[in-house]
Each structure stands twice: as C-alpha cells, then as structure tokens.
Amino acid sequence: MLTSIPVYAYVGLSAVLFALGLIGVLTRRNAITIFMSIELMLNAANLVFVAYARHNLNMSGQVFVFFVMVVAAAEVAIGLALIVTIFRSKRSIDVDALRQLNG
C-alpha cells in the first residue's frame, strides 16, 4: 500500500507557483510575461482547489476550477486585445515605455 502524499505538499507546491507568479508580475516589464505570471497565480489557486477537493472528497472544488478557467479565458481575450492595441500605437509592449501617464 502506497502512503498517500499529504495535502500540505500540494499547498506547498501551489505556494511556490503563486510566489513565482507574484515575483514575475513585480519584476518583469514585458506585458505578456506579466500576464503569464498572473495566469500562474490563478493556476496555483486551481491546484489548491483540486487538492482539497480530493482531500475532503468534496467535488465543489473541481467545479470552482472550471469557473476560474472560464474567467481566465475571458481575461486572455481582453488582455491580448489590449496588448495588440497598444503595440499598434507604440510598437512596444514594455510597461516601462508606458510613460504618457506619469505614475
């Protein structure tokens, strides 16, 4: 009989993924890389949802993952459209080049 992996192992892995996403958002300057880092954060949450859904034998966690994936897809549609728009005007998607508004 194999001993099952404790649920905290999944939480730990998801925390690492989340931290990677967080660091990516804060340090990267390319809009698409920042966006990928945000997706990594959402997937870290998904991992927690499915891990606990299995751990507690409660299927609602898996349903929530679908909700999160649908929202992420909607965000991709809007986000890439905005990035393309700004690339057309500026020929760059470096967020440091966005200096029109001094903030």
Add this chain to the structure above:
Amino acid sequence: MTQTEFLVLLPALTLAVAALVVLLADLFLPAERKQLTGWLTLIGFAAAGLSLTTWPAGMAALAFSGMLIADGFASFLTLLFVIAGSVVTVLSLGYLPRFGIERAEAYVLLLLSASGMVLMAQAQDLIMVFLALELLSIPLYVLAGLARPRLSSEESALKYFLLGSFASGILVYGIALVYGATGGHTDFQGIVGIQSGELRLAGLFDPVLMPFGVALVLGGLAFKIAAAPFHMWTPDVYEGAPSVITAFMSVAVKAAGFAALLRVFIQAFPLQSVQWAGAIAILAGLTLIIGNFAALVQNNVKRMLAYSSIAHAGYLLVAVPAAVTQTGANTTLSFDVLGTILFYLLSYGLTTLGAWAVVTTIERREADGESGGLTLDAYRGLWSRRPGLALGMALFMFSLAGLPPTAGFVAKYLVFSVAIQAGLLWLAVLGVITSLVSAGYYLRLVVMMFMRPGEPTVADTWGARLTVGVMAFATLGIGLFPYPVIQMAQRSVMAFLR
C-alpha cells in the same frame, strides 16, 4: 428557477437583458441615430431600479442554493449603482460624440459592469464574489480604453487590466486557501459554521491556513477599493480613461468593492475580526495619509480627484473595523456602523458624480487627439463665465472636504463618531487632521474658479447641467436634512443576515 429565485435575480437580469437589447439595437441603427442606444440604456437602468420594488420589504430572501441574497443592503447599493449608471449614461450622451468616441459598446459594457456590481452586493458565497468581481471588472478594462487610439486611454486600459487581474489572482488564491482551511466551504454561513461548536472539534477546520486565506482576500479587495498601499494604479487609470468612465469607476466600483468587503469580512470572517480589524485600521490610516497628501501636489484635476477618491476610501475604511466587536466567543454586529458606511457611500457618490459632471464640461479635445482643459488653470474665472457651474463645483468641493452644511460633512461626522465609539480614537484624530489637509486642495480649485481671472472654454450639455443641478440639490439637501436618509440607510441594513 422558482419565483423567488427569479425575483432575487431580477435587477441583475434586467441589466444583462438591457445590455443585449442595446447590442442588438446598435446593429440596426444608422450611424446618425446612435443616440438612441443611450436612451435604451437609460430605460434599462430605470427598469433595474424599478425591479427592486418586487423585493420583499424588510426581510432577506436567499436563492440559488444560498449563492445570492435579496436584502436591504443589496437593494440600497443596487439603487446607488443604478443612479451612478444613469448619470454616467446621461453625461455620455453629450460627452462621447464630442470626443468622437460614440460607440454603443460603451453602453453595453456599462450595463454589464453594473449587473456584476449588483451581483456583488448580493453575493453570499466567495465564488459568487469572485465571479461578480470579474463581471464588473472585465467590461471596465475595455471601457478605460474606449477612447482608443488616444494613447493615454490605451495605456490606462492596459495598466488597469494588468493590475486588476493581478488583484483577482491574489483574491482567488485567498479563496482557495479558505476553501481548503474550512474543509470545503466557500458559502459564508458554512465558513462560520465549520469554526464553531462541535464541527470545529471534528478537525475539519485548519486554523493555520485560514489567516493566510483571509489576508489574501483582504489584499485582493483592497486593490479594488484603491486602498493604500494597493492604490498605485488609481491615478493613472483615472486620468487616462474617458472622464465619464472615470466617474463610474470612482463611484460605482468603489461602492461595489465596499459591498464585497463588508459581505465577506462581516458575514464570512466574523470570527477572525480581531486580526482583520487591526489590519484594516492600519490600511485606513495609510490610505488617509497617502491619498490626502498626494492630492495636495496634483495640478491635473482628474489626478486630484483620483487621489481624493483614494482618500475617501480611507474614510470609509475607518468605519469598517468598528462594524464587528468580539467579546470572548460572541461577535456582535453594529448596524449603526453598516448604516454609516452606506450613508457615506451614497453622499460621496452623489457629490462625486456632480464634480465629474463639471469636469466633463471643462475638458476639451486637443488637435492631437489628447484631452485638454484638465489642469487647475483651466478653471480660472469660471465664476464670471458660468456662475451656475462654478457654484455647483464649489458645493461639491466643500462636500468632499467635509465642510458643513453639505452631505460630506454629515457623512464624515458619522464615520468619526462610530470610530470613536469603537475605541479607534487615533484613527478618528488622523481622519480629522487629514480632512483639514484635504481642504487645501479642494479649496485651491474653488479659489481658481472664483478669484482668478480667466476665460475658460465651457462646453456644457443639458446632461451635465441637469446632473450638476440635481447633485448640488442632493448634496445640500442631505446636508441640511440628513435624518431621513440616515434612517433609510440604517433600516436597509436591519435584515443583514449573519
């Protein structure tokens, strides 16, 4: 879907259906009759407001397996969203054509965003909070970029999108941790239930994971209400977005953010209130200081109002820690505090809508497509040129600064008094001091309008005149006779479910 469920969903449903109707109508309308889409939008908002009358008065009705609720809190806020949406539509009728961005999508997205806000005020489950937040945010990312190809508008949209979805990522990770910590609960009642009595002893609740989840949920929501230190996006986004959209963001999105904050922290996390009350008090203090002092040095009126909206988020946050007091194992909920927050949101909302209406009349389109007339200098001599607008703006500035006899004064007075009652004297003192600081930048604009000579170019529409008039009347009326409105706010939170 039972009849109760249908009625609970009706306001949000009305807005969503109106969005589809406007989208279809746009398809068949010739370019010179696009104004009609705006009028259809107004009808949609009015219908949503009317649909509130179908809600049972004085009681709370749950629907969709406890996902949504129809109570006084939700109906008060829905009314505020409907007012904000209608005012923004009325202003847009004149504003959008003048800036060459008359697109029916604006109205569609406005309606969809408002339906997300209504659902947010009704949410009884963390997943519903997340979905409603996305439904209100995603249309707004596009609306911020409505003035494309104006570069500042595109930039504002991208910044709003990146930071907004970053905040959503933090929020959803927090929700996931709460789901894990509570053994599979995201509904507010279940989260509280699992932590009390025998269920807690059964070992399903994980007290180690829970604080992390609560902290991340707080961080995610703090982004939405633009509380320091999560406010960095606000000035840029507010400045770049079309002014009518900024008005909507600074009033309705802020109210929706506070709706979620109150619902989640009071209904789902009352047992963690000792921890989060301290954290929110610190956030409030930081927000007050940063918002008010940064506003002092702004020369651009839109940026000044952006920092002012950050500062007002601070005043609203001052009241939140007072909402729940914990003595031993018992938590008591203060209805006075909830009513105060609703009253503050209403009076801030009405005043701010009026101020933005004046901003849209002074703003003009420059030859290079960018917006002009946004500096303080553009308001020089407004009193001699357009005394009505100048008087209205002065009244709104007095109200935002919290000077009597305006609505803003009553709201601030109530917030500070509940803070003192809850033992947060330092926060109330800080609030009063920063209010004095805020008079500095609000009155600077008044001085420009009344005492400096100048020839401002004013392009007012009937919509802007109507808005300024109605909002000035409301600001002064609530300031002089606040009791009926305070009572309305207090009554509406009576059915706030625990």
